[in-house]
Amino acid sequence: GENVEQHPSTLSVQEGDSAVIKCTYSDSASNYFPWYKQELGKGPQLIIDIRSNVGEKKDQRIAVTLNKTAKHFSLHITETQPEDSAVYFCAASTDDKIIFGKGTRLHILP
Amino acid sequence: KAGVTQTPRYLIKTRGQQVTLSCSPISGHRSVSWYQQTPGQGLQFLFEYFSETQRNKGNFPGRFSGRQFSNSRSEMNVSTLELGDSALYLCASSPQTGRAEAFFGQGTRLTVV
Numbered sequence: 695g696e697n698v699e700q701h702p703s704t705l706s707v708q709e710g711d712s713a714v715i716k717c718t719y720s721d722s723a724s725n726y727f728p729w730y731k732q733e734l735g736k737g738p739q740l741i742i743d744i745r746s747n748v749g750e751k752k753d754q755r756i757a758v759t760l761n762k763t764a765k766h767f768s769l770h771i772t773e774t775q776p777e778d779s780a781v782y783f784c785a786a787s788t789d790d791k792i793i794f795g796k797g798t799r800l801h802i803l804p
Numbered sequence: 805k806a807g808v809t810q811t812p813r814y815l816i817k818t819r820g821q822q823v824t825l826s827c828s829p830i831s832g833h834r835s836v837s838w839y840q841q842t843p844g845q846g847l848q849f850l851f852e853y854f855s856e857t858q859r860n861k862g863n864f865p866g867r868f869s870g871r872q873f874s875n876s877r878s879e880m881n882v883s884t885l886e887l888g889d890s891a892l893y894l895c896a897s898s899p900q901t902g903r904a905e906a907f908f909g910q911g912t913r914l915t916v917v
Contacts (some may be wrong), residue, residue, distance in 0.1 A: 737908035791860050796846035
């Protein structure tokens with residue numbers, strides 16, 4: 695069946711460094727790619743998204759890139775801060791359904 | 805605008821019992837999806853309801869069921885609870901199916917003992 699693979703499952707970076715999380719998807723009909731951040735005890739929150747007609751989108755320290763040919767998309771966080779520590783989920787959506795990756799636990803080291 | 809509200813926040817049930825969880829979506833949203841989240845398994849899709857109709861269903865046994873009311877509020881039911889059903893159950897609401905931002909509630913933490 696259709697799936698979304700997300701890597702790495704755990705990522706530790708020094709505060710101030712950059713973090714990159716990568717996802718690949720299998721359904722070529724996917725046209726919407728959101729990223730969610732889940733903090734402890736809370737539900738996932740949408741932090742940034744990209745649609746298939748765009749290759750890159752940036753919002754302050756967060757950026758997402760999309761390569762539709764390779765079916766890859768990535769989340770980039772620059773100048774990481776302690777509050778960036780959380781679990782991040784990527785997802786790929788068609789008109790009918792959305793499939794999530796298994797998540798990346800990001801640790802920001804002091 | 806009020807967010808997605810899930811009740812109750814925490815539940816403890818005994819094996820064999822049944823449980824009903826409730827989700828009130830954002831006003832105006834007609835799509836409600838349910839997910840099971842366990843450590844290391846990410847978000848496992850249970851089902852999606854849109855305008856009171858089940859549109860999609862994940863790969864869960866028939867013990868897991870749901871419904872949606874005319875006001876878009878949704879309930880999910882789990883019968884004959886098993887220890888492995890212990891998880892965080894998340895509800896997400898969207899204005900439409902797919903392609904649209906999903907807004908999650910805080911979840912219901914179910915513990916089966």
